Amino acid sequence: MNAKRIGKQTVRLNEGVRILSAASTVSKKEGEGPLGKYFDKIVEDSTFGEKSWELAESHFIQENMQLAVKKAGLKMNDIDYLLCGDLLNQCTASTFGIMNFQIPFFGLFGACSTMGESMSLGAMLIDGGYANHTLVGASSHFCGAEKQFRAPLALGNQRPPTASWTVTGDGSVVLGRKGNFPCITEITTGKIMDMGITDANNMGAAMAPAAVDVLLNHFQDTGRTPQDYDVIATGDLGEIGRSLVVDLMKKEGYTLDGRYTDCGIEIFDKNKQDTHNGGSGCACSAVTFCGYYYPKLMSGAIGRMLFIPTGALLSPTSSQQGQSIPGIAHGVCIEGCGEKGVKQ
């Protein structure tokens, strides 16, 4: 009854679920970064013409999800389920972004791991036979996140070197059953890991243990090593978190070499863009995957990728009450098209 489970935390999909399209819409800052040319749309005005940062984020979601569906050659009506989430209180960016689509909706909260969570559940709903197409994604907005989690931007607070820069934008994919597209083959679902970190300006350290837990379980469950992947990319650990992951994995006997990176490192040029530890936010891994990695999986330049969006599970209230910042991560294994890809 349970042949799809291949270990304690991993499932293998029957025939793989195809990623039919990927769309990324970002703000000016991301457009100026090293991945700028890969994004579908760069919005110069980060209010997107709206009267609040919260509504601006909804606007990013709405336009980008419409673009993902269009790129898949589908209509919104072809989507059976929509799964997404964001960082705002009660996920209102998602609510107001997608409500006009009128699609059955599962709201998610995985903090910045949401892209991994939405891809995992969206893929299982298709593979299990409950849907032909799902639309899944994640979003964040620098201004809305700073206002809510740290301090209003107008205060001009100095940011410590461990701080990350929340990515503004939305990354979304359409999942389906068939065709010569990159393929989700395995899903390694994360547990909440808490190492007692309490500094809301050092998320990389808070999330690194959760990424390590997913990496270890994924390798144990699949019997593979890091060298079986062309790319391993965590979500938004930045420089500090990445180096912690490398060290922690080394202690466990795994060597993570240059093929391991973090989307938060890739998306900004920390020297030129004043982004300190790197990019963060639900959109960090979402837009980096959709804009930068998806075309490489499509062309066959990447044969197999382990994508691990990472999330810090805090609220301003929990931080003010002195609680720690637990982390979570969700691993998705994706095989590319062409010779290097296994499944096509």
Add this chain to the structure above:
Amino acid sequence: MNAKRIGKQTVRLNEGVRILSAASTVSKKEGEGPLGKYFDKIVEDSTFGEKSWELAESHFIQENMQLAVKKAGLKMNDIDYLLCGDLLNQCTASTFGIMNFQIPFFGLFGACSTMGESMSLGAMLIDGGYANHTLVGASSHFCGAEKQFRAPLALGNQRPPTASWTVTGDGSVVLGRKGNFPCITEITTGKIMDMGITDANNMGAAMAPAAVDVLLNHFQDTGRTPQDYDVIATGDLGEIGRSLVVDLMKKEGYTLDGRYTDCGIEIFDKNKQDTHNGGSGCACSAVTFCGYYYPKLMSGAIGRMLFIPTGALLSPTSSQQGQSIPGIAHGVCIEGCGEKGVKQ
């Protein structure tokens, strides 16, 4: 490939997913209500010995989920996935409530519809072959919710007659494959419905259209009528929302008679308990299902039930910015044991 879909918004599970156990833990107020004797545990001190309302809610979750697993005759280690959510910013009640369990976790945000969302996804993960057991639930806390969504309790604000009373507690179930237990047979997933309601003290009206949408789609997709169910129970519409649903369904040609109720009406005695429109919050439908309806499904007193937790998708920020309060609802069809039940 998609035989499980039986209409636009409904899927039918292969062999049904069994609800192996249900646990409910509530505070003194719910214990004094008409359903008091049905709950597993009544906690006299609603702080549950914790130093904040937020941590108190986590305590309700932790103890009640442990109880659900124990009642199923399982150990926490037997659970493949945990899915739950709550109303607090960034769902921290769930994070701190479940993090010590060390189970792969999908965090959800469906506002007060969360019990329907968690049962839907938790059931599909089993039915699709990805899990043997899932633990799913939802929680809320009156004091934490009032502080966050309306005003600090210490202000002593007067509550308008349309206001609801957020239920304090946690309701959780363990889902599995086999045995003579109540059975989830169909899932009708809701869309976000927005009728432009902006009064955060009139959630019943905000959520009623979402419940109606799920009812209509469920009846159309399954070919049944309200009279094919022994009980139809929405989540937390209260008196006002229930009468709106009855009227709206009548216009669509469906008669909802005494078999249609709302968990927010059942859980409190509005005359004796000063709860105005009725109970609300994620825990309202969760504890009412787990405490009151589950034993009736188990005994065969209820043959078929349509359970529709309802949620209002607002945040204090979205309300303060003048946004409307969209609603969502998630329908789960459950068949009981014994002669009246169909599936056993």
